[in-house]
Every structure is written in C-alpha cells, then in structure tokens.
Amino acid sequence: MSGADYCPNTPGEILEMLDSIGVGSIEELFEVIPPELRAGSLGLPKGMSEFETLRRMQGLAEKNSRKLIHFIGGGFYDHFIPSVVNHMAGRAEFYTAYTPYQAECSQGTLQALYEYQTAICALTGMEASNASLYDGGTALAEAALMALRITGRNRLIVDGAVNPFYRQILRTYLKNLQVELVETTPSADGAGREDIRLHVDDGTAAVILQNPNFFGGIDNLADLAERTHGAGALLVATVYPVSLGLVKSPYEMGVDIVSGDGQSLGNPLSFGGPSFGFIATRREYIRSLPGRIVGETVDVEGKRGFVLTLQAREQHIRRHKATSNICSNQSLCALRGLLFLCSIGKRGFAELATLNRDKAEYAKGVLGGVRGISVWNRTPTFNEFTLTLPQDARKVVEKLLSRGIAGGVPLGDWFRGMEQCLVVTVTEKRSREEIDALAENLEDALWS
Amino acid sequence: MxxxxxxxxxxRLGVALPDSDVPGSDFLPGNLLRTDPPPLPEVGEPELxxxxxxxxxxNFSVDTNFYPLGSCTMKYNPxxxxxxxxxxxGxxxxxALLPGxxxxxxxxxxxxxxxxRMLCEITGMDEVAAQPLAGAHGELTGIMIIHAFHKARGNRKHIVIVPDSSHxxxxxxxxxxxxxxxTIPTAPYGDMDMNLFRKAMNGEVAAVMMTCPNTLGLFNPHVGEICAIAHEHGALAYYDGANLNAIMGKARPGDMGFDVIHLNLHKTFATPHGGGGPGSGPVGVKKELIPFLPVPRVVKIDDGAYALEQENPLSIGRISGFFGNFAVLARACAYIVLLGREGLVRVSExxxxxxxxLQEKLKKYYDLPYDISCMHECVFSAARQLKQGVHALDIAKFLIDKGFHPPTVYFPLIVKEAMMIEPTETESKANLDAFIAAMIEAAELAEKNPQALMQAPVTMPVKRLDEVKAAREINVCHLLAQGTGHKARD
Structure with a gap:
C-alpha cells in the first residue's frame, strides 16, 4: 500500500484548477526550472501506511535501552511531569499555531507567553524575561553577546565550573568576534574567586558563572557581583531552575543577566530536545534582550490584550543590525514550562526543590560512605554532587551501565586532572532503594 | 481575560508530590536560602x-483555520x-555520551x-548535521561552516552577498x-539583478546567500549560473531552505551548485510550529565541507553500530546542548517514511x-507585481486598495473576521503593501475558493466601504491593539507591573 500524502484535491478538482490557471498539466508549472537542474527520481523507499510507519519507528525506539535508572544530569534532568502539562500543551490550538504576528487571533499564545515571562521573573527575581530561546547553552551565549553589547567591551571571564558544553557553545559563538575569553580553573570551593578577582578589569564585559555549578556546588555570588560591578562589568549566571525553589534568587545575589535550560520544567528528556532556554534581566537592559518579547497593552476600546513588542530590535525589521538573528522561540516548550510551574504551584515548587535536595543529601551520605570514595565538593550542593573514586570514573560508569544504572557523569573527558571524579544527580524520581542499589553496585564495581 | x-x-494546592522516603536535611546555610518561595500562582488543577x-x-491554528502565512509553510501536521x-x-x-x-x-x-541520509537524498547534499535548533540557528551554523572553511584555506574574505528579497x-x-x-536589488523580472550581482562579486566575497524559490515565490532560472559565478571567485553558495516545499523531487539545491544549505523541518516536513517553536534547522553540506560540521556528530562505525564523534580539529565546535531538537527530528523522519519518494513529489506539485x-483567481482584484507562474506561494500588493486608504494590514484584519489566518503582510520588504500567500498542499480547492471569495469581498469593500475594513477585526476577543503603547509603556512582567513579589532595586 502506498503512503498518505494529506493532499485532499481529487483528480477532478485538479483538472478544474489546471483549467482555471490555463495550463495543461502540473508539470507545466515547473517548466521555469531549467532542464539541467531537474532532479531524477528520489532514491527513497515508497510511502507506507500509518500502521507500518509506526511499527517501523517502534522498532527503532526498541533499540534504545529503556530501563536505565538515571543518576545523570549534565544539563538535562529526569523530573516528573504532571499529566496536565501534556494535555494542555497538546491542545492543537497551541501546537499547530505559529509565531503570533496577528495579535487579535493569537491572544492565547500571547497571553500564555506573557504569563511565562512573569513566571520566569518570579523564579529568578528579575524584572524582564523574553519569550524563550532555543536551549540553555545558546541562551548563555546570547547572554554573553548581550553583555558585550551593553558594555561595549570585549573581554569575558568564564568560570571553569560552567557546564563544559555551554563553554564549548560560547567558544563557537564568539570565535570570530574579536572577543577575549578567559576561563578560570574549576574549584571545589565554588566560583573561582581568586582567578576572577585577578582578571576582572575595566575592559571586562562580564563574569559568567553557573549556579549550582557543573559539579553541583551552590554559591552565594553577592561578593562577586560587587567586585564585578566595581569594574563596570556585568554578572551573568546560568542557573538550574528547580534549585530556585530553595536557593536565593539570582536577582538578590546581584546577577544582571540570568539564563538557563527549561527542560526540567515539564519538558521530557527526548534525547536532548526540544527544551527551551530562558533569559531574564534587570529592566534597564530590556532593549538589549534578544528574541521575541510579549507586552501587555489595550485594544481600541481599552480592553486588555497582548502583542509582540520592542520588535525594532529584531531581524525582520533591522536585518543585519538586529540584536540577534533569532526569529522564533521555543513557544510550546515555554508553555510546558509555564504549565509545569502553575500545576505544582508556589508551595509545590518549594517542596520539589526540597525533595531533590533531601534525596541528594541522602545519596551523598550513602555513596560518600562507600570504601575508597570521598565527596569532592567543599561547598553545599543541591541535587548533584561530585565524588572522587579510587580509579578512573569512566571505567566504573561503563560497568554500572551494564547493570542497568546510568550511575553518573565521569569528568575525565571534559576536565583534565579529574579522571577519578563522578557527578551524581538525584532527582525526586529516584527512590531510596535505587540510591542504596547504586551504592552497592558502586562498591561492587570498585572492589570485586 | x-x-x-x-x-x-x-x-490553594496544585498537583501533589510524593512523600519523601529519605530523612530531611538542613544542609543549606541561611545565606544561600530564599526567605519566601518564588511567587508562582496557587491554583487547583480544574481551574488550571x-x-x-x-x-x-x-488562537487561530492550522487545526482550526486556513493559515496561509507566507514563508512559514503552515501545512497540516499528521x-x-x-x-x-x-x-x-524517556x-x-x-x-549516549557516557563511556560505552x-x-x-x-x-x-x-x-x-x-x-x-534521507535529507541528503532530497537535497543533493553529501552530509547533514541535525544539531541546529531552528532555521535561523541553521543559518548561523552554515555561516560558521563557511567562515571555518575559508579560514582553513587562509582566505580573509569579509563580505556576504544577499539579495534584497532575502529573509x-x-x-x-x-x-x-x-x-x-x-545587498543586491531585485530586477524587474523578480530575481536578483544579475548585472549588479556580477559587479559586486570579487575575491573578498565569502558567500552568496540565496533562497530558491525566492521570497516572491519565484524560481530563479539563473540559480545555477549564480553558484558558478560565486565559485569562480572562490566564494561559497548558501541555500536558505525555507521554501523547499516547492521543489521536492523536482530540483535539488546540491545539483544547482549550492555548497551549504539549511532546512526548516517544521515547515517542509510537517512538524508542528508550536506557536513559534520548537523548530529544527539541519544543515547540509558538500563533501569538502564535512570536516567543518558541528560536533557531536552521529557516525556509523565499523561494526555497523552508531556512535558519536565528539571532536574534530576542523569542526566549528558545538552549537547546541546535545544532538538537536530530537523529538522534531523523529517527527520529520516519520513524515518522510510515511510519504516516501512519490508522496514528497506530490506534496510539492x-x-x-x-x-x-490562488494567484490566478486573485490577480484581477489585487496588483501582482510579478505576473508570472509562481511556485508554492504568491505575493500580491495592496497598492490599488491603498488609493482608498486601505492597507494590507486592514485586509489582513478583515480576513480574521472571515475565519482565515491572514497571509504574511509587509514582507518581502521590496513589495509595497505586500501580502504573501502560501496555501500549502494540504488545503482543498473548496477551502481555497472560500478564501478567494473573502479576498474578493475585501477588494470590493475597499472600493465601497473602506471604513469597514479599517475597523476589522470585530469578532475576536480583542479589537486592534495599541502597539505604540506596548513599546512605550513597557509591561512584560505582571509581578513588576503590580509591584508585588518584587523588591525594586535601590
């Protein structure tokens, strides 16, 4: 059987239409393409029915191991997603619409994005958020570009404990822009304070940190904000949104631009995407934000409504002088984020953060007690922490994988000299039994 | 609302969380702790x-309304x-990045x-990188690849040529x-002015960026020559795949001579637009550019298994967190499998x-700046209606009252009062006829009662919105506007 093509016109209708146009065949409409550029038959299989397609895709999905117990993070986290998130984000009026250029028939998306911006401000303490960016790494790159624009300076100091993937993205984005990128040495004591103090000067656009950092350490950045602002530079931080249920907001710590990945807020792991990036700032920098922004206004009768605003920053108006080349956002993922935050609510969100912290603290105690293992961090941690093992952590992780446990992220590939270190993540989904089993398997992998 | x-x-409580099965801890010191939880809403699930x-x-959406938003390919999403x-x-x-x-x-x-592999076959390219998270992200990746290519050859080219009709x-x-x-202007025949293009080409040009068919919906028959001229000067030819829906199985950018392309899977390959994302913008390249593709790259290894190449000295580096918007890639893959080789050709046809x-039926009523056979979209001008004071925007708002999402208006910038209509293949003749009737009604109203158009829409939850107020009295966060939950700085 041949595949569906979702083209509804019947042969009769097609003939009528060709007649109206005044051509004898559809082929005539393609005559403008010179013969030497015409394609031959595509080397693809013929179409399939929905049933066959689904079976084929199920076959692929079954080649993935679906029973791994996740103690891995590294930017994406295995969190619970309330059913209401899928059901509401699955409303076709949301997911089959596009960028709300025509405000009057897009109030649903526009109001949801305004509520999303408000929710991001609630989490971060900031005064302005855009309507979302692609992901956490690109959001940090956009935050860095924003700091360069605001200060007119061309030097960035990046803490060595920022997610190595995010630092790679930063390097890629900045490669051709005559920007000096100084990376500090990672420290078990939190931010690389000594290096940052040494390097920050009146040519520095921003100091870029992660909190909690890649090793799980939480830090109060207030003293660094003071030092950074003293040099006329901005403090940029990428944060893990779930931690903000417990940890002091970036705004209170003196951060100027905050970004992060929203996957943890109601978006499935989906092998790395889509998620969304968020970015928020103080009100004086709102015109330097990249991407879409939704604003509240009124209609001709004074009734509340929402529109895309500050569009003079954007590429479709400013072309090569725009604040960014970004054209879309990750609306549907941002909507999922909003739905997640509203469904568990103010108190639930604080409880969720506490549950993550408590489970991780328990795991830190149990795993840190395994013979030969010690805890690497010298600061408090949230739901991730780093262990030092008595051997290369990569070998240990491989052994654990064969037992159905993704036991952590070994650091050897990304941090020189940290071959024996393992970052372990514990979300609210991990049970005490699973944590105890990880400890037993770790002991076994190390000593038998 | x-x-x-x-x-x-x-x-008021929302969704309940599981009880803790571990002892509580108070490990966080006070200087790290919030005094109050973030001021999120407290609502019950029924209310939510x-x-x-x-x-x-x-919202208008593809599932509820005809949505001929030009350049966006708002087709049905199976x-x-x-x-x-x-x-x-899950x-x-x-x-995939752990050892083993x-x-x-x-x-x-x-x-x-x-x-x-399937996208390579459809486009005539040699290799595709799936990491870019949207069309514009794909473009940026493509430009980075071009930059890295020239740099590796010691070229110091600093110019990129774009036609004025480009996105x-x-x-x-x-x-x-x-x-x-x-920027190269458009000639009266609707394509990039070839004389001005030839004059602009020199050894300083790194790349020429083309959209084909272009944003007027026209296929440029000189596209092969443009690529050849670019190559003569040591420049690369870049293809913006926004309009690929017009030519699948009919022509391939790789055969035209393009070196680097990006695709918009959410347009051509029917993945939902999500109210403005997630999209996906894979980049395709010719063989000599493969080493510059972003990492990590999926490769097939000797034992037939698939693995990730995480480093490559010539690679532009990492451009997104992991491997792209995977769930979008999965949808696009299934779409191609569903339709197969004949189905994709029928889509473009x-x-x-x-x-x-649409173009034929409407050209009596609206100015058609380039009156030739179009590809997947057509661009009209409301210049005739403007004489009665009616703008393209007024016609757009009238269409909303008729239950149609308006076309893209005021783009491309080179057409005065532009209305860019892309019906897509998934609409029936009956739907097109209803839209044509509404457009004709708008043209007649512009003559007889222009005021009626200027007041539209009147059937939506809100009437026309004050965009100037939105930009001047910025209100982008409810908490800040209310002065609640936020302590003003200083």
Missing amino acids: ELIFEKSVAG VRHFTNLSQR KVLEEVAALFS CHPMT GHIFAQGSLELIYCLG GTNPASAAMMGYEIV QAVLNANY
Whole structure:
C-alpha cells in the first residue's frame, strides 16, 4: 500500500484548477526550472501506511535501552511531569499555531507567553524575561553577546565550573568576534574567586558563572557581583531552575543577566530536545534582550490584550543590525514550562526543590560512605554532587551501565586532572532503594 | 481575560508530590536560602485546565483555520507524528555520551543518521548535521561552516552577498559572524539583478546567500549560473531552505551548485510550529565541507553500530546542548517514511498548484507585481486598495473576521503593501475558493466601504491593539507591573 500524502484535491478538482490557471498539466508549472537542474527520481523507499510507519519507528525506539535508572544530569534532568502539562500543551490550538504576528487571533499564545515571562521573573527575581530561546547553552551565549553589547567591551571571564558544553557553545559563538575569553580553573570551593578577582578589569564585559555549578556546588555570588560591578562589568549566571525553589534568587545575589535550560520544567528528556532556554534581566537592559518579547497593552476600546513588542530590535525589521538573528522561540516548550510551574504551584515548587535536595543529601551520605570514595565538593550542593573514586570514573560508569544504572557523569573527558571524579544527580524520581542499589553496585564495581 | 497569576489564591494546592522516603536535611546555610518561595500562582488543577483551555480557544491554528502565512509553510501536521515523538521521550541524551553509552541509545542515533541520509537524498547534499535548533540557528551554523572553511584555506574574505528579497535572518546571521553585508536589488523580472550581482562579486566575497524559490515565490532560472559565478571567485553558495516545499523531487539545491544549505523541518516536513517553536534547522553540506560540521556528530562505525564523534580539529565546535531538537527530528523522519519518494513529489506539485490557482483567481482584484507562474506561494500588493486608504494590514484584519489566518503582510520588504500567500498542499480547492471569495469581498469593500475594513477585526476577543503603547509603556512582567513579589532595586 502506498503512503498518505494529506493532499485532499481529487483528480477532478485538479483538472478544474489546471483549467482555471490555463495550463495543461502540473508539470507545466515547473517548466521555469531549467532542464539541467531537474532532479531524477528520489532514491527513497515508497510511502507506507500509518500502521507500518509506526511499527517501523517502534522498532527503532526498541533499540534504545529503556530501563536505565538515571543518576545523570549534565544539563538535562529526569523530573516528573504532571499529566496536565501534556494535555494542555497538546491542545492543537497551541501546537499547530505559529509565531503570533496577528495579535487579535493569537491572544492565547500571547497571553500564555506573557504569563511565562512573569513566571520566569518570579523564579529568578528579575524584572524582564523574553519569550524563550532555543536551549540553555545558546541562551548563555546570547547572554554573553548581550553583555558585550551593553558594555561595549570585549573581554569575558568564564568560570571553569560552567557546564563544559555551554563553554564549548560560547567558544563557537564568539570565535570570530574579536572577543577575549578567559576561563578560570574549576574549584571545589565554588566560583573561582581568586582567578576572577585577578582578571576582572575595566575592559571586562562580564563574569559568567553557573549556579549550582557543573559539579553541583551552590554559591552565594553577592561578593562577586560587587567586585564585578566595581569594574563596570556585568554578572551573568546560568542557573538550574528547580534549585530556585530553595536557593536565593539570582536577582538578590546581584546577577544582571540570568539564563538557563527549561527542560526540567515539564519538558521530557527526548534525547536532548526540544527544551527551551530562558533569559531574564534587570529592566534597564530590556532593549538589549534578544528574541521575541510579549507586552501587555489595550485594544481600541481599552480592553486588555497582548502583542509582540520592542520588535525594532529584531531581524525582520533591522536585518543585519538586529540584536540577534533569532526569529522564533521555543513557544510550546515555554508553555510546558509555564504549565509545569502553575500545576505544582508556589508551595509545590518549594517542596520539589526540597525533595531533590533531601534525596541528594541522602545519596551523598550513602555513596560518600562507600570504601575508597570521598565527596569532592567543599561547598553545599543541591541535587548533584561530585565524588572522587579510587580509579578512573569512566571505567566504573561503563560497568554500572551494564547493570542497568546510568550511575553518573565521569569528568575525565571534559576536565583534565579529574579522571577519578563522578557527578551524581538525584532527582525526586529516584527512590531510596535505587540510591542504596547504586551504592552497592558502586562498591561492587570498585572492589570485586 | 484574567491572568493565571490573578486567579491565584494563597494556600490553594496544585498537583501533589510524593512523600519523601529519605530523612530531611538542613544542609543549606541561611545565606544561600530564599526567605519566601518564588511567587508562582496557587491554583487547583480544574481551574488550571479551564484557564488554558480558554486561552487555547483564543488562537487561530492550522487545526482550526486556513493559515496561509507566507514563508512559514503552515501545512497540516499528521497526528501519528505525535505518537512517534512520544516513543523517545524517556531517553536521556547524556546516556549516549557516557563511556560505552552509545550502545544504550542505538535507536535514537540510528534515527538521526537515517534522517540525515534521507535529507541528503532530497537535497543533493553529501552530509547533514541535525544539531541546529531552528532555521535561523541553521543559518548561523552554515555561516560558521563557511567562515571555518575559508579560514582553513587562509582566505580573509569579509563580505556576504544577499539579495534584497532575502529573509531578514540571512543578513542577521552573517552579521553575527562579523561579515559585512552587501545587498543586491531585485530586477524587474523578480530575481536578483544579475548585472549588479556580477559587479559586486570579487575575491573578498565569502558567500552568496540565496533562497530558491525566492521570497516572491519565484524560481530563479539563473540559480545555477549564480553558484558558478560565486565559485569562480572562490566564494561559497548558501541555500536558505525555507521554501523547499516547492521543489521536492523536482530540483535539488546540491545539483544547482549550492555548497551549504539549511532546512526548516517544521515547515517542509510537517512538524508542528508550536506557536513559534520548537523548530529544527539541519544543515547540509558538500563533501569538502564535512570536516567543518558541528560536533557531536552521529557516525556509523565499523561494526555497523552508531556512535558519536565528539571532536574534530576542523569542526566549528558545538552549537547546541546535545544532538538537536530530537523529538522534531523523529517527527520529520516519520513524515518522510510515511510519504516516501512519490508522496514528497506530490506534496510539492500540489503546493505549487494551489498557489498558482490562488494567484490566478486573485490577480484581477489585487496588483501582482510579478505576473508570472509562481511556485508554492504568491505575493500580491495592496497598492490599488491603498488609493482608498486601505492597507494590507486592514485586509489582513478583515480576513480574521472571515475565519482565515491572514497571509504574511509587509514582507518581502521590496513589495509595497505586500501580502504573501502560501496555501500549502494540504488545503482543498473548496477551502481555497472560500478564501478567494473573502479576498474578493475585501477588494470590493475597499472600493465601497473602506471604513469597514479599517475597523476589522470585530469578532475576536480583542479589537486592534495599541502597539505604540506596548513599546512605550513597557509591561512584560505582571509581578513588576503590580509591584508585588518584587523588591525594586535601590
């Protein structure tokens, strides 16, 4: 059987239409393409029915191991997603619409994005958020570009404990822009304070940190904000949104631009995407934000409504002088984020953060007690922490994988000299039994 | 409509979390702790569902309305694709990056690899990178690849040429890589002016960025020559794949001579637009550019398994967190499998037929600046209606009252009062006829009662909105506007 093509016109209708146009065949409409550029038959299989397609895709999905117990993070986290998130984000009026250029028939998306911006401000303490960016790494790159624009300076100091993937993205984005990128040495004591103090000067656009950092350490950045602002530079931080249920907001710590990945807020792991990036700032920098922004206004009768605003920053108006080349956002993922935050609510969100912290603290105690293992961090941690093992952590992780446990992220590939270190993540989904089993398997992998 | 924040009642609980099975801890010192939880709404689930259901009903969407938004390819999104995406929702991306971990993610890696091969076949390119997260992100990646290619050859080319009909993202992406932009005007026949292009070409030009068919919906028959001229000067030819829906199985950018392309899977390959994302913008390249592709790259290794190449000295580096918007890739892959080689060709044929039918039926009523056979979209001007004081925007707003999402208006910038109509292949003749009737009614009203158009829309939850007020009295956060939950700085 041949595949569906979702083209509804019947042969009769097609003939009528060709007649109206005044051509004898559809082929005539393609005559403008010179013969030497015409394609031959595509080397693809013929179409399939929905049933066959689904079976084929199920076959692929079954080649993935679906029973791994996740103690891995590294930017994406295995969190619970309330059913209401899928059901509401699955409303076709949301997911089959596009960028709300025509405000009057897009109030649903526009109001949801305004509520999303408000929710991001609630989490971060900031005064302005855009309507979302692609992901956490690109959001940090956009935050860095924003700091360069605001200060007119061309030097960035990046803490060595920022997610190595995010630092790679930063390097890629900045490669051709005559920007000096100084990376500090990672420290078990939190931010690389000594290096940052040494390097920050009146040519520095921003100091870029992660909190909690890649090793799980939480830090109060207030003293660094003071030092950074003293040099006329901005403090940029990428944060893990779930931690903000417990940890002091970036705004209170003196951060100027905050970004992060929203996957943890109601978006499935989906092998790395889509998620969304968020970015928020103080009100004086709102015109330097990249991407879409939704604003509240009124209609001709004074009734509340929402529109895309500050569009003079954007590429479709400013072309090569725009604040960014970004054209879309990750609306549907941002909507999922909003739905997640509203469904568990103010108190639930604080409880969720506490549950993550408590489970991780328990795991830190149990795993840190395994013979030969010690805890690497010298600061408090949230739901991730780093262990030092008595051997290369990569070998240990491989052994654990064969037992159905993704036991952590070994650091050897990304941090020189940290071959024996393992970052372990514990979300609210991990049970005490699973944590105890990880400890037993770790002991076994190390000593038998 | 009230905001969800305004429906919040202190103490109302939402979804319950599981009880803790571990002892509590108070490990965080006071200087790290919040005094109050973030001021999120407190609403119950029934109220939440009603709020968002009501909000959704304030949207036009492909599933509820004809949505001929030019350049965006708002075609029907088959429902089975949602089921396909759900098959992979529990896969953690970090698994594949662990030592030996790729074995546990063979299905996902194979999917990315196979999608890449199929996209190569459709476009005539040699290799595809799936990491870019949207069309504009793909463009940026493509420009980075071009920059890295020239750099590796010691070239110091600093100019990128774009036609004035290009998408705004083209010059914006090139500018982000530090390139100087040279814009070539459109000739009276609707394509880039070849004489001016030849004059602008020199050894300083790194790339020429083309959209083909262009934003006027026209196929440029000189496209092969343009690529050849670029190559003569040591420049690369870049193809913006926004309009690929017009030519699948009819012509391939790789055969035209393009070196680097990006695709918009959410347009051509029927993945939902999500109210403005997630999209996906894979980049395709010719053989000599493969070493510059972003990492990590999915490769097939000797034992037939799929693995990740995490480093490559010539690579532009990492451009997104993991391997791309995987759930979008999965949908696009399933779409190609569903339609197959003949189905994709029929898609382009029907898209072009529908656009030409609309163009033919409407050209008596609206100015058609380039009166030749179009591809998948057509661009009219409301210049005639402007004489009665009616703008393209007024016609757009009138269409909303008639139950149609308006076409793209005021783009491309080179057409005065532009209305860019892309019907897509998934609309029936009956739907097109209804839209044509509404457009004709608008043209007649412009003559007889222009005021009626200027007041539209009148059937929506809101009438025309004050955009100037929105930009002047900025209100982008409810908490800040209310002065609640936020301590003003200083």
